[in-house]
Every structure is written in structure tokens, then in C-alpha cells.
Ligand SMILES: Nc1nc2c(ncn2[C@@H]2O[C@H](COP(=O)(O)OP(=O)(O)OP(=O)(O)O)[C@@H](O)[C@H]2O)c(=O)[nH]1
């Protein structure tokens with residue numbers, strides 16, 4: 001059922017065929033949800049809430065209007081021949097699950113073996129952020145990050161691990177707090193060589 005969606009990472013969005021609704025339509029939808037929850041959208045405390053929620057959505061889902069691979073296009077080649085593993089750990093992210101539109105809080109860890117040069121370390125956080133600020137499953141988010149890096153950077157291999165808490169499991173439904181979900185996605189030497197996966201996982205567990 002949760003088949004990993006093959007998104008073209010460079011695509012800004014799998015947009016609705018009818019186009020983006022207007023801001024007024026978005027605000028009207030929030031009014032409807034407030035009334036559905038059981039409150040009066042016209043009372044003083046709530047009158048500006050539809051405007052605020054639409055504005056918050058602009059930010060929380062800004063990833064639909066960004067090109068995820070653009071940050072990776074600036075490559076530094078003068079690295080004295082460095083070709084070993086680069087691992088960026090603990091990239092905090094907030095996403096939203098596509099089933100309940102509730103927050104997912106997590107950390108991403110990204111490793112790669114450079115081939116044609118290296119990229120600025122902050123760029124991995126930018127990629128995570130762009131994909132995270134879309135409606136997601138954790139599996140698809142993991143796969144999209146690897147696919148974007150593989151398609152844009154010359155590497156011998158890319159590895160991604162995400163650890164996240166899904167508030168849709170904590171706040172509602174089964175109401176289990178503190179559950180974390182771990183996903184991994186491997187490309188290149190990490191996919192082909194179990195020893196490389198072990199090295200990546202070992203460095204993740206290593207001294208902090
Ligand atoms: N595989 C996967 N599942 C997710 C993710 N985020 C949320 N879910 C799950 O999506 C499922 C949706 O299940 P449904 O039975 O369609 O919806 P539901 O009745 O709201 O499910 P409950 O949460 O069990 O109450 C739930 O089991 C969630 O835990 C994710 O990133 N990956």
C-alpha cells in the first residue's frame with residue numbers, strides 16, 4: 001500500500017491538475033474546518049486564524065515551490081583528492097505525514113563517497129528541508145533524498161537514514177508517545193556492499 005513514489009526530485013511539485021486554489025479558497029477551507037471542529041470561526045480569537053493558517057501553510061509546505069537539486073549544483077573540486085566517506089549527522093527536520101497532515105519530527109543522517117568533488121555541507125540540510133516541507137511518508141522522503149543526490153552529484157555511493165516520530169501515532173489513533181521509526185535507503189557502493197552499510201551505521205553510532 002505504501003509504495004515508494006518515484007518523484008522527479010527536480011520537479012517543484014506533483015501539482016493538482018486544476019491548479020493551485022486561491023488564498024481566499026484556502027482560508028475558506030480553514031473556516032470550514034474550525035466550524036467542523038465545533039467552534040465559531042467568527043469569534044474574536046478565531047477571526048484571523050484562517051489567514052494565519054494559510055500563511056503557515058505557505059511556510060510549512062514551501063518545499064513544493066523549491067527545486068530540491070539546485071543546492072547541489074555548486075561543486076568544490078579542490079579538496080586535495082579527498083575521496084573517503086563524508087557523513088553529515090543529525091540534520092533535524094519537520095515534515096507532515098500525507099495521511100493525517102500532522103507533524104513528523106526527525107533527524108536525517110546522510111553519507112556519501114565523493115567522486116568528482118564535494119558539495120557544501122549545508123546543502124544536504126537544504127535538500128532534506130525541501131523534501132520535508134511537502135506531504136510525505138518517511139519512506140518516500142528517504143528515497144527522494146537519495147535519488148536527488150544520485151542524480152545530481154558524482155558519487156560512488158549515497159546512504160541516508162531517517163529517524164522520526166510521527167505525531168499522528170502519538171496524539172491520536174494508537175496514541176503511542178516516544179515511538180521512533182527508522183528508515184534507510186542506500187545507493188551505489190552502499191547498496192552493493194554490506195560492509196559499506198556496516199561502516200555507515202557504525203559511524204552513526206560512533207562517539208558524539
Ligand atoms: N508507512 C508509513 N506509514 C505512515 C507514515 N506516516 C503515517 N503512517 C501511517 O499511515 C497509516 C494510515 O492508516 P489508515 O488505516 O489508512 O488510517 P487511520 O485509520 O487514521 O490509521 P490509525 O493511525 O491506525 O488510526 C497509519 O498506520 C499511520 O501510522 C509514514 O511515513 N510511513
Ligand SMILES: [Zn+2]
Pocket residue numbers: 097098099100101102166168169
Ligand atoms: Zn499520519
